[in-house]
Amino acid sequence: MAVFLIKDDYFNPTDTLTCGQIFRYFETDRGFLVFSQDKSAQIYYANDCWTVETDDIDYFKNFFDVDTDYSVFANALSNTSDLMQKAVQKGKGIRILKQDLFETIISFIISANNNIKRIQLIINRMCERIGKPIKDGYAFPTIQDLANQDVSFFEEIGAGYRADYLYETCKQLYNDFDIDALKNMDTQTARQALCKLKGVGPKVADCILLFALGRGDVFPVDTWIKKIYHDAFETGLPDDKIHAFFVDKFKDLSGLAQQYLFYFYRTMDK
C-alpha cells in the first residue's frame, strides 16, 4: 500500500466524484472510496492536501489526470459568460476522469433514462454478483464475465428494459468488436462506431468519448442540459442542434464545460 498527494485548488474529490461521471464510489468517514476496473483507492484530506492511498499509484495518477493544469481551462471557460463563471466557481475541483473503456460503456448504457442513485444500485449489484473480490470491495466484471451471462442476470440486477441492450452489447464486444480500435479513431468516427452498439445513442456515446477516451470536443445532451438550454434560449431545438451549438462555442473544452454546467444545475436548490 502506497500513497500520493494532490495539492491543487483545482482538484476536489467531492466535485470530481459526485458530478455524475462515475458511479462506483462511496463516502467514508474520512473521505471517499473509489473503484475502477479491479482497483480501489481511498481518498482523504490530511496535512493540507488530498491523500490517495492505493496499491496502484500510476493507475490512479492517470485516472485523476493529476498532471494536467485545470486552472487554465477553468479560467478560459469562466470568461465566456456570467452563468459559466458561477458554474466553474461551484465545480472548480472537477477533473475529467480517465476511466476504463469497457466499464464506461456498460455503465452509461445503464444510465439511460435512469437516475444516478439507481444507476449506482444496479452497477453495485452487478459487481457484487460476478465481480472478483478485491481490496475493500469487488472488481468490475470483465468482458468475458459479462458475455457469459444470460439476459436473466441483467434483469435480476434491476436493469429493467436495458437488460436486453446489455446482453446484446456484451456479446458483441466479446465476439466481434475491437474496443481498443476506438482509441485511434477521430471523435466522429469513434462516435459512429459506438452508436452501433445496442443501447448506445448520441448522448451515451458522448459520455464514453469524454470519460473514457479523453475527447474534449463532445457535449453530452441530457435532460438537464436541455433544461438549461431551454431556460437560456429557446425550446424545441433537437438534441443534435444543441450539441452543435455548444461544441462550436467551447471547442475542445466542451466536455469540461458540460460537466461544470451539469454539476451546477443538478446541485442547485437542495
Added chain:
DNA sequence: TCCCAGGCAAGGC
C-alpha cells in the same frame, strides 16, 4: 398516484 431520471430502439410518415 403520478412524475421523473445523464435516452434509446422501433415504427410510421
Added chain:
DNA sequence: GCCTTGCATGGG
C-alpha cells in the same frame, strides 16, 4: 430523414 411512442424500476 424527422417525429412519436413505449419502456422496467425505484425514489420523491
